[in-house]
Amino acid sequence: MSITVFNTLLIVSVALDLLVAGAVLLRPWPSAERTSPRKIGFARFVLALSLIAVLLVGRGLIVWPVTRSEFAAMRVVYVTLVVSLPLIGAGLLALAVRGRLLQRRYQVSWAVRASGFLMLMFAPLGAYATFVEPFQLVLETVEVKLAPAREGDRPVRIAVLADLQTNHITDYEVGAVEQLLTLEPHVILLPGDVFHGTAEEFSRERSALRGLLSRLDAPGGVYLVKGNTDVPSRLAAAIEGTSVILLDNELAATEVEGRRLVIGGIGFDYRTAQAQAVIDQLELAEGDEDVRILMAHTPDAVRVLRPNTRVDLLVAGHTHGGQVVIPFFGPPLTYSKLPRHIAGGGLHELEGRRVYVSRGVGCERGLGPRVRFLCPPEITLLVLEN
Incomplete structure (x- = not known):
């Protein structure tokens, strides 16, 4: 597998992670509850992460037979950790802020907010590990x-x-x-x-x-x-x-x-x-x-x-x-x-x-x-x- 094809696969993987997370966390509520703030609780958050983990395993099952490289599998995991998860974390924090500014359209639990913040921290860690320390x-x-x-x-x-x-x-x-x-x-x-x-x-x-x-x-x-x-x-x-x-x-x-x-x-x-x-x-x-x-x-x-x-x-x-x-x-x-x-x-x-x-x-x-x-x-x- 060429590096160009592999990088394209990684981009598609990140997009798929975001789509799955969005579908689970933001799916419409029953019509009777539409006037109430939409709640994003910890159970739904865990479900979203579980589905992303399943997708990650699936990618590994695809990448390994094609590349025969454990390093390729490591890169798939790494991109999920330092790109997909921080983007999801940033989205959750944005929803929490937006909900407060727009009459609490979304109600993000404190546990989910804390988890989102932790996920967001993987981004600067990844940037440091990729673009700084390898040259120090x-x-x-x-x-x-x-x-x-x-x-x-x-x-x-x-x-x-x-x-x-x-x-x-x-x-x-x-x-x-x-x-x-x-x-x-x-x-x-x-x-x-x-x-x-x-x-x-x-x-x-x-x-x-x-x-x-x-x-x-x-x-x-x-x-x-x-x-x-x-x-x-x-x-x-x-x-x-x-x-x-x-x-x-x-x-x-x-x-x-x-x-x-x-x-x-x-x-x-x-x-x-x-x-x-x-x-x-x-x-x-x-x-x-x-x-x-x-x-x-x-x-x-x-x-x-x-x-x-x-x-x-x-x-x-x-x-x-x-x-x-x-x-x-x-x-x-x-x-x-x-x-x-x-x-x-x-x-x-x-x-x-x-x-x-x-x-x-x-x-x-x-x-x-x-x-x-x-x-x-x-x-x-x-x-x-x-």
């Missing part, structure tokens, strides 16, 4: 302590630019790269999901994307792994002629600030024989002096590392931090099997295995809702020191 890029600076046996006494600065996940290069993406370069990192890591769009969109953005990636440079190198939205041929075209090195189940060694770093990069499927071979080389190679880093798109790769592994740090993205965080609960959905507090982002340790999960720069694209709430995008500076 923050810098996360994290100290990573190395074992005393690691050679060298100067800190190493590693910048992480995860999940750019764009389908159009704008000032936002350019600003993210510029801000990252001001950190003067020794190494730059890109844990995948560089581009998320159609073949037509990539053809249009290819030159701009390559120009953006060509700006990335660091003394110790710029390294990339493939994410689940990255098409291999497009990714190769995007980094052609740049300093970015794709690690496709491969190892790379570099020296910066008197330290030797060995960086392993594995594919999205971290359980393949090729990925495991890279992990084995990092874990089993002799020596305590070098710093060993594993980069994977998904943080779930930490589960295949041995407890108290020789790998100093796993760097990953993929989860976007969940994009939506509920206070005192965390992200409801992370697409990771790790505990929510780990998949939600940051530096964590799991049985002696350290992992840093970036919330990423971009958002889900395609048919999914572009939304972030209490989960701002990030670029990261990891400072490795003894």
Whole structure:
């Protein structure tokens, strides 16, 4: 299903919600009661919401078989919450005011008025989550302590630019790269999901994307792994002629600030024989002096590392931090099997295995809702020191 058709479906869905709500809440009263104020009570309000919920389920049953995308279903729910419900809430409040001004033509109960006000509040929340927070890029600076046996006494600065996940290069993406370069990192890591769009969109953005990636440079190198939205041929075209090195189940060694770093990069499927071979080389190679880093798109790769592994740090993205965080609960959905507090982002340790999960720069694209709430995008500076 094209995005144009899908957006048209969403508009029709909102209109249908409003028609159903209007039919239930404003249906004519019996003729004997027409001279009395028309009452909109809580029971009728609940009935209207129940019918809208039924319509929502019906849309899901239509959208899922056609798109095979849970993100499309999420967008349907999101539009209902931040467009349909606020419009209904605004209508109820308008009726309450109009009823008072025009000899109480409508009598809206206080429970319905309060509910309408709460529904109306979803609109500014949706506007913030869609148009504000997705562009409030923050810098996360994290100290990573190395074992005393690691050679060298100067800190190493590693910048992480995860999940750019764009389908159009704008000032936002350019600003993210510029801000990252001001950190003067020794190494730059890109844990995948560089581009998320159609073949037509990539053809249009290819030159701009390559120009953006060509700006990335660091003394110790710029390294990339493939994410689940990255098409291999497009990714190769995007980094052609740049300093970015794709690690496709491969190892790379570099020296910066008197330290030797060995960086392993594995594919999205971290359980393949090729990925495991890279992990084995990092874990089993002799020596305590070098710093060993594993980069994977998904943080779930930490589960295949041995407890108290020789790998100093796993760097990953993929989860976007969940994009939506509920206070005192965390992200409801992370697409990771790790505990929510780990998949939600940051530096964590799991049985002696350290992992840093970036919330990423971009958002889900395609048919999914572009939304972030209490989960701002990030670029990261990891400072490795003894």
